[in-house]
Amino acid sequence: MATSNPSFMNGVPELLVLRLLWGREMYGYEIVQAIREETGDVVSLGEGVVYPVLHALERSGAITSERRPVGGRSRIYYALSPKGAARLTELTELWSKITGAVQQVLVGGGRAGLV
Amino acid sequence: MQASFDPLWRRLLHGGVRRRPARRYLAELRDHLDDLIAEERRAMTDPREAETRALSRLGSFDMLADAMIERREFQTWAHKAPFATYLIAPALALAVTTALTVVGVVMTVKQVHGAGQAAALPAWLSEFAAGMMFFSHAILPVLLAWTLGVVAYRSRSAPLWPALGIVALVALGETVHPTLTLPTATTHGEVSISPDGIAGFAVLLAVAALPYAALLVWRSARERQTG
Numbered sequence: 453m454a455t456s457n458p459s460f461m462n463g464v465p466e467l468l469v470l471r472l473l474w475g476r477e478m479y480g481y482e483i484v485q486a487i488r489e490e491t492g493d494v495v496s497l498g499e500g501v502v503y504p505v506l507h508a509l510e511r512s513g514a515i516t517s518e519r520r521p522v523g524g525r526s527r528i529y530y531a532l533s534p535k536g537a538a539r540l541t542e543l544t545e546l547w548s549k550i551t552g553a554v555q556q557v558l559v560g561g562g563r564a565g566l567v
Numbered sequence: 568m569q570a571s572f573d574p575l576w577r578r579l580l581h582g583g584v585r586r587r588p589a590r591r592y593l594a595e596l597r598d599h600l601d602d603l604i605a606e607e608r609r610a611m612t613d614p615r616e617a618e619t620r621a622l623s624r625l626g627s628f629d630m631l632a633d634a635m636i637e638r639r640e641f642q643t644w645a646h647k648a649p650f651a652t653y654l655i656a657p658a659l660a661l662a663v664t665t666a667l668t669v670v671g672v673v674m675t676v677k678q679v680h681g682a683g684q685a686a687a688l689p690a691w692l693s694e695f696a697a698g699m700m701f702f703s704h705a706i707l708p709v710l711l712a713w714t715l716g717v718v719a720y721r722s723r724s725a726p727l728w729p730a731l732g733i734v735a736l737v738a739l740g741e742t743v744h745p746t747l748t749l750p751t752a753t754t755h756g757e758v759s760i761s762p763d764g765i766a767g768f769a770v771l772l773a774v775a776a777l778p779y780a781a782l783l784v785w786r787s788a789r790e791r792q793t794g
Contacts, residue, residue: 480595481602498626499603500596501634507588508638528595 464495465505467547470540473515473532480506480528506530514539572596573793575628580723582636583646592635600625645722653719653732657711661739668703669745669758672696680750688749696747704763708740709775716779726783733776741768 465487472478472486483506484499509515514536517528532540572593579589603621611617625631635641645652672695679692712733719729741763750756 481599484599498630498634499624500599500626500631503592503595503599504634504638504641507592508640511640525598525601527598 463543463547465502466509467540467543468495469502469505469509469530470514470532470536470543473530473536474540475532477518477529477531479530483530509536575632577723578628578632579635582632583642583722584635585641585643586721588641589635596625596631643722645718645724649724649728653715653724653728654735657715657732657736658739661708661711661736662743664707665703665740665743665745668699668707669747672699672747673756673758676747676749676756680756687752693749696749700745700747704740704744705771708736709771712736712775713778716776716782719779720782720786726779729779730776733779734772737768737772737775741771 468487468491469483472483472490478486480502481499484502487495487502506515506517510517510530512535513533515530516533517530519526519528521527575596576589576593579592580586584592600621603624604618607617607620608614611620626634639647676688676692676696680688715729715732715736719726719732743760744763746759746761748757748759
């Protein structure tokens with residue numbers, strides 16, 4: 453499992469969770485495994501740490517939850533709300549701007565190269 | 568073997584997390600751990616090793632606790648604003664309830680006195696007024712102090728603010744001691760406020776603080792037993 457740098461991870465779990473819940477419902481374990489698989493294990497959360505993110509998103513109205521019996525067990529499924537969809541659009545735009553700007557710096561931009 | 572989440576539960580409460588979100592967090596962590604153990608058991612034969620790996624993937628209790636504690640939206644008011652919770656709110660509740668009690672008694676006396684005009688007031692009225700005044704300066708601060716103690720105990724707050732709150736409640740109750748002089752056929756009634764002596768304060772403080780002190784001692788002993 454990849455280690456994560458907290459200073460670079462601010463807001464990333466929230467963005468990933470919202471994106472993963474776009475168009476489908478998932479429970480916590482599924483979300484964490486999906487993050488690992490879809491990011492090629494580059495972005496990984498301490499697995500239990502996803503729940504405070506989920507609960508905070510639910511409290512802010514970005515996602516909803518529903519408890520359902522599955523295979524003799526009860527699971528809490530999370531789904532994106534309209535408010536969450538709007539938040540996802542906002543965060544995605546912000547993320548694109550930031551990564552674009554950082555990339556520009558990394559490839560040299562208009563400045564002279566490193567000596 | 569299944570991991571005990573008791574230390575994490577205690578950390579969360581000590582960190583000021585409300586019971587309801589803490590309970591839900593632990594329930595979901597248990598479910599998640601079950602899934603991880605099942606996944607690891609499919610990959611390896613030693614069940615103990617599978618569980619160890621599953622626990623490691625779930626995260627250390629320190630990390631899991633910090634992730635929840637750092638979110639202020641899940642914290643109790645007692646943790647976010649102990650000054651307001653343990654000092655301002657109880658003092659305000661005592662002041663408002665005392666004022667309402669005095670107003671209620673005065674209105675009752677006026678009602679009865681007005682109906683009987685110059686006739687002598689019934690004996691029950693004097694007992695009722697004295698009882699209500701006693702309630703507002705002696706019983707009410709103690710009840711509020713007990714409530715404060717239970718809230719502080721359940722929230723696992725550090726004892727400083729709750730202790731100050733209990734002292735403030737008793738001091739306020741003893742300082743603002745309303746006394747009602749009932750009207751007679753020739754004189755008006757009167758409400759006066761006079762402080763009690765230090766002995767009354769000490770007795771009331773002992774009664775008010777005892778349950779909270781007992782709860783703290785009991786918890787401390789229990790935690791020493793369970794390690």
